[in-house]
Amino acid sequence: MSIQALNITKKFGHFTALDNVTLEIPSGELVALLGPSGSGKTTLLRIIAGLEFADSGNVRFNGKDISDRTARERQVGFVFQHYALFRHMSVFENIAFGLRVRPRKHRPTDAKIRAKVQELLELIQLEKLAQRFPSQLSGGQRQRVALARALAVEPSVLLLDEPFGALDAKVRQELRRWLRQLHDEIHITSVFVTHDQEEALELANRVVVMSEGKIEQIGTPDEVYNRPATPFVYKFLGNVNLFHGRVDDGKTYIHQSETEHVVYVRPHLLDIDRKANGGDHFRAKIKHINSAGPLVKVEAITEWGALIHVEMSQDRYRNLCLLKDESVFVIPRDVKVFQVHEGSRQKPA
């Protein structure tokens, strides 16, 4: 089922959570709403679910306006950030809940409910824990139960609010892969909210980057990462070094006194060398080196006194034999230039 949210505005008192937001999600996609806290992503998700109602604008499922329907009538599967499992019910009863509360004439027989729950327990690989209570499960297990409970009512849309937010890194990785697989199997239109750019880029077909109640960019992970539409998107999707600069004849000049343009460079797109090599470069002094991890992270102070971050491979680091407090040349390989107060332009350095 496709989802359309058209011209949605929502205010809480004086705070504008969503400012005329329009979003269309084609059927069968796995979409991430990505943004910092307070960007309105959860509010948008809750409005789609019918747990919150927009001040203006409307929500359509398969082109049909459902703005006035309650959460109960919309029949979406919703997975809450803190799982919201029914704490006094066993895992089995949690999953069966959606089927048991159906009006009598639509309610499946007990045997059918049992079979359905069993099938879902197999899907989430928790058959053995059916009689446990939520408090007896780990975070990752709870999350899977929450997902099974949402899927039990066979929703046409699956909405997940920070589904992995409360889990530790390893479990999060595992569940991410599992959710991806699940989506490949059942092709249910899914929207999940996250503030973790890595999660959004890894999991989603399409990423919606939000900030301060507005959508900054909609695109595939590759598009938003490699062709960011706004400075915000560039900054939010990875570490950046920020410079001020000026653009002349298609050439970017970095200079701290310029205010017309901002120049962004990702840490891994800065090279460090001992020779100037005749190319574009500036000088910097190494302040700190962290060589633990796949990439070596170097902090340096530029000749005009700004702190920059550089990332290089372990091989490169070993070849250079960098030392603390050493003076080096920094060569930007690729930069991203945004005009201050205007749209974006990409220029080679």
Place this chain on the structure above:
Amino acid sequence: MAGTIAQSTRSRTGNSSATNRATLESAPVRWTLIGIAALFLGLFLFMPLAVVFISAFSKGISAYFASFREPDALAAIRLTLLAAGIAVPLNLLFGIAAAWAVAKFEFVGKSFLITLIDLPFSVSPVVSGLIYVLLFGLQGLFGKWLQAHDIKIIFAVPGIVLATVFVTFPFVARELIPLIQAQGSDEEEAALTLGASGWQTFLRVTLPNVKWGLLYGVIICNARAMGEFGAVSVVSGHIRGMTNTMPLHIEILYNEYQFVPAFAVASLLAMLALLTLVVKSIVEWKAQQDVVEEDKSWSMEPA
């Protein structure tokens, strides 16, 4: 992080007496404080309780049980049970409805409603009794009309029930409001998205989650309903065998120097209080168990 939490709870429960050397007071200070607390408890709580039972049994067991064979005593017990039997279910229903409204919804006049719920706590019971006399008494607002229709409220059973309901009004609501608020509405929202109606959500999700708090509220409400003296005394009229509740009956017996029967009936109320304490402890222990279960799950999370 999960690992450290699990560890800290273990050390907290494991050897609590040996820990925190640094914050320990010196022995004389400790024993003085403990002594004062014990003395206070003994003087004001245990001694009166002991006196009640010693006086009740001062003339032997047969005299004790004879006190309950008095028709007036039986009538007082019956009336107390009746008043509590009406007041507790009424305030249970009211308490759930009020707590639900206050904890789940934002509306104009909410703080006024909370103040109203607390009113019986802040008003002297005698005053609340007088309010009913002023409303339904012979000289009262509805007095003429009630007399014309031959309905007796003051100095009759309905007045006693009304006064009891008023005085025990806040107990269930007060117990439930913070509980429902603390639990948030995540589970209810989950139930709604799964297709449950409001009523189904309430019965299957909200109510089971607050059952211990609810039970506790009911127990406290019941204890107060049976023990209420002031408000009931004003509206009762002290008609023996008719409008005397247990506390009123005790007062009359005591004033007539019938100490054994007075303390015998008093011992019934005291036992009710003790029972309340026991049930309260069980309920709190049960609720605590749920919390501990919740904690345990932390340590099961792979670190």
